Amino acid sequence: MQTTILYIGRDPEITIVMNRLLNARPEWKGICVCTDEEAILVFKKEAVDLVLLGNGINQECEQALRSELEAIKPDVKIIQHYGGGSGLLYGEIMSAL
Template identity: 35%
Template sequence: MKKLEFLILGKNEAILEILLRLVNANENWNAIGFNHETLAQEYFLKNNLDFVLLSSGIEDHVEKEFTQFCIKNQPEVEVIEHFGGGSGLLQSEIYHRLHLKNKL
């Protein structure tokens, strides 16, 4: 199985660190995190990603614009809005999306 690549965007540093730790705990997943959308966009354009996780602290208009940017530039990317609920919920959201795309 190919390692899944994640970009996490969130403005709450503590939550961003937790999400990075949770995603990177899976040996088949690799995540990088950003707290500013411009830096995240630059990284996004240079890398082929499987998932984008949007976390807490992002303004509504930034969330919408960033989601549109991602889908426009990499239509196959999965964008998930994740604002909490524990590691089990996050993993369930990811596995659900993989199942829907027949990648499990």
């Protein structure tokens, strides 16, 4: 069974890299977006198991986004990911799951 991971970041270039990294593993389905609006639409349509918050999201936006996502699916795991190698990413995801 695939784990669906929603990555939300503000930098389009990093978002492309995250999409490649998340979808490189057959057990993961990565969906990567750059805006909160896109994130909410995806979150409502897909069975998301984990949300990764990337760099560029200020504290106010993060709190609003967390509140909105948790209102839709209260048990969703939301973690921050601000970079690092693919090994760090894998470790963060596996720890969260």
